[in-house]
Amino acid sequence: MGAIELKAVEKWYGELQVIKGIDLDIKDGEFIIFVGPSGCGKSTLLRMIGGLEETSRGAIVLDGTDVTDQPPSKRGLSMVFQSYALYPHMSVRDNMGFSLKTAGAPKSEIKEKVEEAARVLKLEPLLDRRPKDMSGGQRQRVAIGRSIVRAPTAFLFDEPLSNLDAALRVDMRLEIAKLHRSLETTMIYVTHDQVEAMTLADRIVVLDAGQIAQVGTPRELYNSPANLFVAQFIGSPKMNVMGCSFSGSDYQLEGARGGKYTGSGQPAHVGIRPEHITFCDVGSGQCDGEVEVVEYLGADCFVFVNCGPLGVLNVRVGGGETYEVGQKVGLSFQSEHVHFFSSDGAAV
Template sequence: MSSIQLKGVEKWFGTAQVIKGVDLDIEEGEFIIFVGPSGCGKSTLLRMIAGLEETSRGQILIGDRDATAEPPNKRGLAMVFQSYALYPHMSVRENVGFPLKSAGLPQPDIDAKVDEAARVLKLDAYMDRRPKDLSGGQRQRVAIGRSIVRDPTAFLFDEPLSNLDAALRVEMRYEIAKLHQTLKSTMIYVTHDQVEAMTLADRIVVLEFGTIAQVGTPRELYERPANLFVAQFIGSPRMNVFPANAAPDVTAPQGAVSLGVRPEHISVVPAGTGVLNGTVDLLEYLGADTFVIMSCGEAGQITVRVNGSTDLKPGDTADLQFASDAVHAFDTKGVSLYKD
């Protein structure tokens, strides 16, 4: 287990720069998640840390060691891919133990490490099965087990749950969270799914076009987004953003050109008592919650999270009231203007 430090790392593919001078300190034992839209560079950055992509400029330090030019097999890292990459003709036991067998470890040592990985991942009952006899979640646990036995410096996960259905994703999120609690290893995880990021990460790194838009805990990113990009990327449904002059009764700091309010920080109130008036366009019923989508004149379309049993219906008119301490303000460049 070790810390990882990125110092001004860049990645160029010909004349195209995809990673643009990233600086990041990852503490020993920390669970870091890279998120961002497709093409933002999150998988490329992970592969650079793994040594699977050459670093064009900058340094990658693993512990106190400069690993920038080291090949993947010298970095002491274990990578879990989106594809399970299991050997179909081998049993679970053989798949998990294969890296150790290839390294020439004695069979008793291999058996001990494989048994411990099976215990941690609850694979004991499946050790004699072939991959074809396993569910997607079980196959992913086998792939993770193959990494665990190597006792790596850090684990790297490249969208490991993207091939699973919704129920299995929830199950595997729990498994990975428990794994981190058990092993206390450094983990770097790439996903485009903000739910995975919010529920698993100690800190989230939000990437935008090859640069870091913000680094922080899930709560920090949710409550104090640094800019419009982070504000609308973190949170589901996304934050409502509208011109500051569309809600003249809302106090905003000097220089604010747009305001942002999350759907859960808006209340539907009787006409004449709120800061915006709107007409209900659509309701999205989700059981405990309903998302009410309203047309609000100059403010455009506003989404409000209300109780699932709401009596609102399309065509109704109502006012909206914002929680006073939950309104975000942004300047002309989209930079947040925090109010003390």
């Protein structure tokens, strides 16, 4: 079992509060990802769960047991860090089995668990190599394997792929996804990478200045952000946001036209994602502008359109479409995908 409950947890460094009363229920076997900008408290919160940081206030409950004051060794959790932290003089086999050896486990048990973890992570051909003879991705798999042999209640990952190049990150992301399906163990994962969060998580916890901005599935956060912060943090490229005024059943964009508003509340901002804007004839959409930059990425193309008072809007189109810098265009917003936010940033 690996259910984890955070009850109004806080972290203070003297007069500085970095974690501000977080409540969170993590189900057994769930893959949870903490995301947020640098300094938002995501790694600190993970280390509090693992017992590496003291919890100033509140409680951390693991499978119904309050472990707030227990040391890391008593929590049954396993942590994988950004640094591989492998012993350079030991083989892969010895690195993976070291924690069991120091705990006094029988040699037969160590051999069995190391070989099973190696099979899961496809490390069998590397068991007799030393870390210096392996790639970064292989070393990270060894670090994960070292955690697996302990059969922890839950895995805690602190930006484990940030030291790898882009191609290796893709490979390791797939490995971690398959590992979670295979082990069915609770995993809590800290990252600043949008793609990792969207592709791996059952639920994403978006943190902002030590508080939870929103919790939900990747699809929920992308399609129904609770506020402007989440709307612009989740999604790459980020959502286009413009100021607007409101009159009756219509919204008006600054220096442009606008459209219908059927919600309740008083919107002050309009948001639209790049893929939900289409090009149209000048004068027929929500606004007009001039193509400023075109980024061709193969399957996709991002067209940056200067819309005067509205600023530069990003439009996502297929890679087969061509637009020229300086071209005058109209932009039409897909009405079912327009988001509205109040003056304090909350979704309306």
